[in-house]
Amino acid sequence: MAINNVMTGDFLRSAYGGESMAHMRYLIWGEDAEKKGLPNIGRLFKAVANAEWVHAKNHFNVLKDEVGDSGVCAGAVFGNTDVSSNLQGAINGELHEVNQMYPVYLETAKFQAEKDAERSFHYALEAEKIHAQLFKDAQEKAKQGQDIGTDKIYVCPVCGYTEIGDNVDKCPVCGTKKEMFESF
Numbered sequence: 001m002a003i004n005n006v007m008t009g010d011f012l013r014s015a016y017g018g019e020s021m022a023h024m025r026y027l028i029w030g031e032d033a034e035k036k037g038l039p040n041i042g043r044l045f046k047a048v049a050n051a052e053w054v055h056a057k058n059h060f061n062v063l064k065d066e067v068g069d070s071g072v073c074a075g076a077v078f079g080n081t082d083v084s085s086n087l088q089g090a091i092n093g094e095l096h097e098v099n100q101m102y103p104v105y106l107e108t109a110k111f112q113a114e115k116d117a118e119r120s121f122h123y124a125l126e127a128e129k130i131h132a133q134l135f136k137d138a139q140e141k142a143k144q145g146q147d148i149g150t151d152k153i154y155v156c157p158v159c160g161y162t163e164i165g166d167n168v169d170k171c172p173v174c175g176t177k178k179e180m181f182e183s184f
C-alpha cells in the first residue's frame, strides 16, 4: 500500500487520530457505565471501542510506508459525567463522522484515485452509521435509568461492522464470515 497524494494522506492521519481517541474514550465511558450499574451499555462501549480500533488500524496500515513523525489534528469529544450525557457525546462524534468527515474523506480518496484509502474510509463510514443508531437506542434506555439487553454484540475484525444479536451469516459491508467476528 502506498499513498501518492498529500491530502488523502493528511485525511488518513487525521482519521487515525480521531479513531484512536474514540477507542480510548469509549473504553473510559464503558468502564464508567459498568461502575454505574449499566454493564450492558458498558459492553456496548467496549464493543464499539474495538470497532474504532479496527478503523484506526486500517487507516494506519494504508500509511504503513509513510515512515516518520507527523503532527496530527483530529476532532475529540471530552467530558465524563452521567451515562446518558456520555452517550450524547458518542452520538455527536459518530454523527460528525457520518455527516461531515468520512463522506468528504471518501470523495477525496476517490478523486485522487487512492483505492486503499477509499476502502478504509468506506468501511469506517458504514460502521459509524450503525454506531450512531446503537448509541441512540442505548441512550433511550439510559434516560429511563435502564440498561440495554444481554444479547451478544459482534464486531467484524476487517471493517468494524457492529451488530447486537445474531442477524447475519457474513458481514454485509465487507463479506467476512460471521465466525471470524469478535464478540462482547
Ligand SMILES: [Fe+2]
Pocket (backbone or CB within 6 Å): 048, 051, 052, 094, 127, 128, 131, 132
Ligand atoms: Fe464509531
Ligand SMILES: [Fe+2]
Pocket (backbone or CB within 6 Å): 156, 157, 158, 159, 160, 161, 171, 172, 173, 174, 175, 176
Ligand atoms: Fe466487515
